[in-house]
Amino acid sequence: MSDSRVIRSVAGGWSGVEPARYKDEGEGSGCFLGATRHTLLGATSDGPADGLNFEVRYFELEPGGYSSLEWHEHPHAVMILKGRGTVRLADSTEPVGPFDIVYVAPGEVHRLSADRAETLGFLCIVDRERDRPVAVPEEEGAGKAAREDAIEESAAEALP
Amino acid sequence: MSDSRVIRSVAGGWSGVEPARYKDEGEGSGCFLGATRHTLLGATSDGPADGLNFEVRYFELEPGGYSSLEWHEHPHAVMILKGRGTVRLADSTEPVGPFDIVYVAPGEVHRLSADRAETLGFLCIVDRERDRPVAVPEEEGAGKAAREDAIEESAAEALP
Numbered sequence: 001m002s003d004s005r006v007i008r009s010v011a012g013g014w015s016g017v018e019p020a021r022y023k024d025e026g027e028g029s030g031c032f033l034g035a036t037r038h039t040l041l042g043a044t045s046d047g048p049a050d051g052l053n054f055e056v057r058y059f060e061l062e063p064g065g066y067s068s069l070e071w072h073e074h075p076h077a078v079m080i081l082k083g084r085g086t087v088r089l090a091d092s093t094e095p096v097g098p099f100d101i102v103y104v105a106p107g108e109v110h111r112l113s114a115d116r117a118e119t120l121g122f123l124c125i126v127d128r129e130r131d132r133p134v135a136v137p138e139e140e141g142a143g144k145a146a147r148e149d150a151i152e153e154s155a156a157e158a159l160p
Numbered sequence: 161m162s163d164s165r166v167i168r169s170v171a172g173g174w175s176g177v178e179p180a181r182y183k184d185e186g187e188g189s190g191c192f193l194g195a196t197r198h199t200l201l202g203a204t205s206d207g208p209a210d211g212l213n214f215e216v217r218y219f220e221l222e223p224g225g226y227s228s229l230e231w232h233e234h235p236h237a238v239m240i241l242k243g244r245g246t247v248r249l250a251d252s253t254e255p256v257g258p259f260d261i262v263y264v265a266p267g268e269v270h271r272l273s274a275d276r277a278e279t280l281g282f283l284c285i286v287d288r289e290r291d292r293p294v295a296v297p298e299e300e301g302a303g304k305a306a307r308e309d310a311i312e313e314s315a316a317e318a319l320p
Contacts, residue, residue, distance in 0.1 A: 004249040004268045009259035040261055041237045051235045051266050053287050054214045075211045077201045079283070081259070089164040099169035099241070101200055106211050108164045123239070125285055127213050 013038050013058075022059065022067075031135065034065025034114070042128055053128050060121040061085065061114035069111040074130035076104035078112070082121030085114045096120075109136050173198050173218075182219065182227075191295065194225025194274070202288055213288050220281040221245070221274035229271040229298060234290035236264035238272070242281030245274045256280075269296050 008015040022035035042055035058081070061067065069088070078087075084097040088111040089104065096102060096112075102122075104110045114120035168175040182195035202215035218241070221227065229248070238247075244257045248271045249264065256262060256272075262282075264270045274280035 004265040004270070005263050006247065006249075006254050006256060007261040007263065009257070009261075014259075014261065040239075041263055050263060052237060054237070054285065056237050056239075056261075056285065077212060077214070077216050079200075079216075087166065089166075094166050096166060097169070099174075101167040101169075101174065101216075103165050103167065103201055103210060105164040110164070123283075125214065125216065 007040065014040060019060075031068050032066070034062030035067060036060045040123075049128060055126055055128055057124050057126070058121060059112075059124055060119060061112065063114050063117050063119060065120070066113040066115070067111055068133065069109060069136045070133040071107055071109045071136065072131050072133045073106045074127050075106050076102070076110070077123075077125040078102035078104065079123045080120070081123060083114065083118035084116040085112060085118070085120035086116070087112050167200065174200060179220075191228050191298070192226070194222030195227060196220045209288060215286055215288055217284050217286070218281060219272075219284055220279060221272065223274050223277050223279060225280070226273040226275070227271055228293065229269060229296045230293040231267055231269045231296065232291050232293045233266050234287050235266050236262070236270070237283075237285040238262035238264065239283045240280070241283060243274065243278035244276040245272060245278065245280035246276070247272050 007017065013019050017038050017040060019036045019038045022032045022037045036059065038058040038060075040056045040058055042049055042052035059067070060082070078101065080096050080098055080100045080102075082098065084095065086093050087096050087102050088109070089102075090109055095116075102110075102112075112120065112122065167177065173179050177198050177200060179196045179198045182192045182197045196219065198218040198220075200216045200218055202209055202212035219227065220242070238261065240256050240258055240260045240262075242258065244255065246253050247256050247262050248269070249262075250269055255276075262270075262272075272280065272282065
């Protein structure tokens with residue numbers, strides 16, 4: 001039996017929701033950097049699904065972090081909640097900021113990047129039952145160079 | 161064929177998303193006051209479902225507004241994005257604010273109220289295929305009194 005409830009927003013996340021380093025999860029074969037996942041509703045492995053047919057997750061990417069360059073058959077519904085960054089959709093890269101929505105169509109190669117020297121936080125809603133992501137090989141050096149630029153920029157801005 | 165895309169957050173809503181006065185929709189038999197709905201992803205009637213099995217909607221309640229007191233078999237996943245208010249879950253009423261999450265279990269009577277003299281905006285994610293809400297009769301005077309208090313408070317705070 002599932003119970004209605006309020007899950008409070010608190011410093012660093014939500015009350016009772018344990019954030020997980022995403023790359024430690026072993027989900028998919030992709031490469032994540034500086035990513036934390038908060039499974040808010042509909043968890044299947046570490047909590048009740050509550051009759052939900054979808055999962056609501058919040059991801060946070062450290063400055064310079066990114067999600068795996070990947071595709072899958074299930075669509076993604078993303079809403080940016082914190083910071084600015086970019087989203088890659090197929091061969092196009094677009095800036096995103098608070099409350100922008102990203103729809104990732106089935107089969108589309110995509111990646112979110114915190115490449116604006118800010119923490120990037122976003123909701124990602126997916127079907128509870130879904131196919132596994134397929135990682136796409138990184139282009140030669142491109143991801144790494146962008147990450148190093150962002151980290152340098154972040155460090156410079158953090159100086160008092 | 162559905163396409164990946166970014167839906168930009170703009171003043172008053174999202175680019176290309178036409179807000180609808182919710183009470184004009186004729187959905188369910190409930191009573192909404194001062195509610196606007198923005199169907200962001202997964203719309204079935206006025207746009208493509210994009211392969212999504214869920215809908216992502218954003219509702220905004222004017223100060224003093226509220227959603228229908230109702231229940232249904234499908235669960236609700238709610239995240240507050242703007243303002244403060246309260247949520248009623250069965251016989252309990254709790255304050256809610258930005259980034260709080262509300263899980264409404266199947267069959268639970270619920271209502272969101274912008275009763276803190278602020279606009280209350282929230283995401284509400286539901287299954288694309290779902291049962292219709294069943295409205296619950298208002299308790300004698302309770303809703304109306306709360307609404308009038310909130311409107312008075314709002315008007316007082318708006319004075320320069």
